Amino acid sequence: MAVAAKGLAAVRHTLDNGAVIISKEAHTVAAVTIQMSARAGSIHDSNELLGLSHLASRVLDRGTTARSSEDVAEALDERGVSLSVGANRHVLTVNCTCLSEDFEAMLELVGEILMQPAFPDEEIETRKGEVLNAIRQDEDSPAATAMQNLFAMLYPDRHPYGRPAKGTIETVGRIGRNDLVRFHEARFAPSTTTAIIVGDVDRERAAAAGERVLGRWRKPAPGEIALAHPPSDRARQVRVIPMMNKAQADIAYGLTTIVRSDPRYYAYTLMNNALGQYGVGGRLGDSIRERQGMAYYVFSSFDANVVEGPLFVRAGVNPSNVERAIGSIDAELRRMASDGLTAQELADCQQYLVGSIPRLLETNGAIATFLQTTEFFGLGLDHDLRLPALLGAVTLEDVNAAARDALDVDRASVVVAGPYQP
Amino acid sequence: MDTNMTARVLDNGLKVLVQEVHTAPLASVWCWYKVGSKDETTGLTGVSHWVEHMNFKGTTHIPREEMKGSIEKFGGSWNGYTWLDETTYMETASTAGLDRMLFIESERMANCMYDPDDCESERTVIISELQGSENDPDTLLEQEVIAAAYKVHPYRHPTIGWLSDLQTMTRDNLYQHYRRNYVPNNATVVVVGDVDTDAVLRRVEKQFGGIPSGPDLRRVSVIEPEQLGERRVEVSREGTTAYLKLAYRAPALGDPDFFPMLVLDAILTGAKGINLWSSFRTPPPQRRARLYRALVERRLASSVGAGLLPTEHPFLYLISATAMEGVSLADLEGAATACLEDVARRGITDRELIKAKSQLRARLVFENDSVTNLGHQLGYFETVANGEVYHSAPARIAGVTQTDVERAATAYLKTDRRTVGWFQPPLGSPGEAT
Numbered sequence: 001m002a003v004a005a006k007g008l009a010a011v012r013h014t015l016d017n018g019a020v021i022i023s024k025e026a027h028t029v030a031a032v033t034i035q036m037s038a039r040a041g042s043i044h045d046s047n048e049l050l051g052l053s054h055l056a057s058r059v060l061d062r063g064t065t066a067r068s069s070e071d072v073a074e075a076l077d078e079r080g081v082s083l084s085v086g087a088n089r090h091v092l093t094v095n096c097t098c099l100s101e102d103f104e105a106m107l108e109l110v111g112e113i114l115m116q117p118a119f120p121d122e123e124i125e126t127r128k129g130e131v132l133n134a135i136r137q138d139e140d141s142p143a144a145t146a147m148q149n150l151f152a153m154l155y156p157d158r159h160p161y162g163r164p165a166k167g168t169i170e171t172v173g174r175i176g177r178n179d180l181v182r183f184h185e186a187r188f189a190p191s192t193t194t195a196i197i198v199g200d201v202d203r204e205r206a207a208a209a210g211e212r213v214l215g216r217w218r219k220p221a222p223g224e225i226a227l228a229h230p231p232s233d234r235a236r237q238v239r240v241i242p243m244m245n246k247a248q249a250d251i252a253y254g255l256t257t258i259v260r261s262d263p264r265y266y267a268y269t270l271m272n273n274a275l276g277q278y279g280v281g282g283r284l285g286d287s288i289r290e291r292q293g294m295a296y297y298v299f300s301s302f303d304a305n306v307v308e309g310p311l312f313v314r315a316g317v318n319p320s321n322v323e324r325a326i327g328s329i330d331a332e333l334r335r336m337a338s339d340g341l342t343a344q345e346l347a348d349c350q351q352y353l354v355g356s357i358p359r360l361l362e363t364n365g366a367i368a369t370f371l372q373t374t375e376f377f378g379l380g381l382d383h384d385l386r387l388p389a390l391l392g393a394v395t396l397e398d399v400n401a402a403a404r405d406a407l408d409v410d411r412a413s414v415v416v417a418g419p420y421q422p
Numbered sequence: 423m424d425t426n427m428t429a430r431v432l433d434n435g436l437k438v439l440v441q442e443v444h445t446a447p448l449a450s451v452w453c454w455y456k457v458g459s460k461d462e463t464t465g466l467t468g469v470s471h472w473v474e475h476m477n478f479k480g481t482t483h484i485p486r487e488e489m490k491g492s493i494e495k496f497g498g499s500w501n502g503y504t505w506l507d508e509t510t511y512m513e514t515a516s517t518a519g520l521d522r523m524l525f526i527e528s529e530r531m532a533n534c535m536y537d538p539d540d541c542e543s544e545r546t547v548i549i550s551e552l553q554g555s556e557n558d559p560d561t562l563l564e565q566e567v568i569a570a571a572y573k574v575h576p577y578r579h580p581t582i583g584w585l586s587d588l589q590t591m592t593r594d595n596l597y598q599h600y601r602r603n604y605v606p607n608n609a610t611v612v613v614v615g616d617v618d619t620d621a622v623l624r625r626v627e628k629q630f631g632g633i634p635s636g637p638d639l640r641r642v643s644v645i646e647p648e649q650l651g652e653r654r655v656e657v658s659r660e661g662t663t664a665y666l667k668l669a670y671r672a673p674a675l676g677d678p679d680f681f682p683m684l685v686l687d688a689i690l691t692g693a694k695g696i697n698l699w700s701s702f703r704t705p706p707p708q709r710r711a712r713l714y715r716a717l718v719e720r721r722l723a724s725s726v727g728a729g730l731l732p733t734e735h736p737f738l739y740l741i742s743a744t745a746m747e748g749v750s751l752a753d754l755e756g757a758a759t760a761c762l763e764d765v766a767r768r769g770i771t772d773r774e775l776i777k778a779k780s781q782l783r784a785r786l787v788f789e790n791d792s793v794t795n796l797g798h799q800l801g802y803f804e805t806v807a808n809g810e811v812y813h814s815a816p817a818r819i820a821g822v823t824q825t826d827v828e829r830a831a832t833a834y835l836k837t838d839r840r841t842v843g844w845f846q847p848p849l850g851s852p853g854e855a856t
Binding site for chain 1: 443445446447448478490491494495496497498499514515516542543544545546547548549550551552553554556557558559659660661662663692693704705706707708709710711718719721724725744746747776777780781782783784785787788790791792793
């Protein structure tokens with residue numbers, strides 16, 4: 001297979017100032033995806049100004065020191081460019097897809113947005129209003145409410161992974177322009193910036209443009225934030241949030257697991273695939289959707305991170321089925337922890353995940369996101385080539401040990417949000 | 423669109439479209455049926471979508487337990503959807519899985535089981551899907567607005583169906599709908615990817631050639647009568663946020679006004695493209711779009727969007743806005759309609775036309791970035807209208823003039839052709855507008 005044989009063969013340059021440029025040629029369509037990121041995610045928010053990183057992501061692209069908000073808007077709209085800025089816990093990313101003919105102009109604009117935002121007062125007020133509206137919409141969403149509460153339970157005591165990334169009505173309300181300027185000053189610097197360029201642009205052209213845009217930026221490296229480990233020995237806890245105006249209850253059920261650098265990562269990935277992904281939601285889907293007809297969606301997700309990330313299960317069920325659904329989740333986790341996977345299940349999941357790699361690395365956007373993750377966790381430029389062997393090397397013993405370690409229902413956190421009262 | 427697509431029709435009426443794309447060792451197979459929620463009658467709303475669900479549950483030659491893993495072993499993904507005019511199934515996997523994908527689709531066409539216990543179990547799954555979507559006030563409002571916008575045309579009912587129909591429909595209803603519509607002369611098979619066209623055509627003939635044609639299907643002929651005045655609908659449910667929808671009667675895909683309306687939509691809310699499978703997953707470039715500036719930049723709404731969707735019969739141009747805290751729906755509606763009336767009355771600028779066309783040109787490139795997305799487009803347009811509309815879309819967009827757009831704005835953005843919807847949290851709700 002062409003892709004598996006050659007791999008992505010992305011090229012990585014580190015500039016004098018520490019900024020990293022990774023480029024990958026792909027000529028399927030005459031377009032380029034640019035992802036430029038800084039280590040400025042929500043873990044850097046103080047408790048008093050929760051939502052600062054998120055608000056920064058909403059205002060960052062609304063005017064630079066060289067261009068007004070209107071000029072930025074015009075530059076994007078006249079070329080049909082899709083540009084968005086998003087922040088997760090660790091990283092804030094400017095994501096842009098443009099025609100290849102617009103590549104240089106757009107890389108320059110993306111660099112400007114990241115390095116020299118103007119944070120105009122007018123824009124801050126408008127975007128702040130949008131964020132406050134979005135927080136209120138989340139409060140009315142059983143799915144968002146269930147997930148926010150689950151993370152607060154898994155990562156208590158205002159742990160940066162447990163706080164709402166958008167902030168609260170109160171904390172966002174008190175964020176001012178000076179806070180955004182200080183945040184940018186403190187967290188954005190070349191040594192923690194990565195530019196990923198994927199698409200219809202050759203590697204020399206990409207590298208030259210990257211050097212031209214980021215090469216002259218000079219700023220000291222930001223300090224690192226130390227993150228505490230989440231508690232691993234907590235008793236099971238259940239929280240119910242009645243939302244009686246809704247039609248269906250959302251269940252969020254989770255546990256904390258391991259860090260991304262843990263060598264058991266691939267065993268956990270396969271265990272999660274068998275539990276709640278393979279086919280229509282793995283074993284959970286077989287039980288809760290296919291055999292019992294209780295839910296349209298039920299699945300599990302595993303998200304190892306810098307500190308111990310979560311494995312969580314989500315399901316949407318009729319309120320009369322809440323107890324039965326939670327009982328079925330418990331039963332499937334217990335069964336997998338005690339009996340493990342079958343050899344056939346492991347082989348199926350390995351074949352599926354290895355076989356999926358060319359499909360998952362088909363589009364410019366997907367490749368850029370993969371390279372961004374690879375760079376963030378230091379997995380190496382050849383990670384796509386090594387991935388089949390890493391997954392293939394997992395034994396039944398490894399995956400069953402992962403199930404035993406992770407799937408302890410007696411320390412699970414469970415949230416139900418919806419038209420339900422116990 | 424510049425393609426090297428090959429089209430054939432088998433003796434049993436099955437249309438086959440093949441396009442070679444050799445950028446990755448993948449193949450995408452789509453099988454389309456010209457049946458959607460439009461083709462349903464009172465009491466049986468949602469039958470097409472339920473049938474789609476049943477068609478993943480095993481066939482005569484693929485026992486149910488073998489369905490799981492059948493595509494996964496080739497690293498593949500699979501899915502399906504039902505909408506107004508069509509039902510479709512897809513698999514994208516390594517090219518080694520091509521025979522398996524075609525075999526599954528041929529089995530799906532001819533040999534699904536409809537085990538009574540499976541039908542019952544799926545009833546509650548679909549009701550769960552319905553109730554999950556009703557948790558979202560925006561979806562709830564959209565359903566009410568569409569129902570109010572049509573008196574007689576079956577576009578008025580939601581694709582998932584009304585709850586009472588989902589509670590009463592029988593296994594026989596499902597099976598009859600399946601047998602009547604899942605025939606080769608009502609279907610199109612699309613294969614896109616790292617394949618050899620001649621080999622694909624031989625394989626399709628082998629897998630599908632023996633399936634007999636069915637009788638010609640009766641097509642929906644009802645025409646929605648002219649709307650005689652504005653219609654209004656209000657949903658009152660507890661919530662934190664108020665939502666507005668404006669639904670205008672819109673041209674069908676085959677209407678010469680469709681592409682001028684598409685350009686008009688780009689001017690009003692930013693270009694989305696014409697791929698239902700991929701276009702709406704990335705935000706449109708809309709910062710300089712008229713409705714965005716009139717509503718979001720003026721802090722009346724936290725978001726505004728719109729959709730002109732390619733449909734067989736005339737559907738709706740549906741505009742949605744989320745009211746900012748403290749902004750009344752009356753004020754939001756006033757600002758939105760004033761903006762639309764301004765376009766209809768005073769027209770557009772040269773610059774707006776050029777920008778809208780550039781945006782659409784870019785979106786048409788972005789939305790075809792995978793064999794899956796390309797396969798969707800070839801089959802979708804063949805099913806809803808004809809392939810020519812798709813292949814000529816770039817030229818048709820390029821040919822739209824300022825006069826075309828202004829004529830479309832005048833003809834379609836009319837007060838007496840619209841349905842207005844409000845989702846208004848009642849007094850005492852946290853987000854009640856003052």
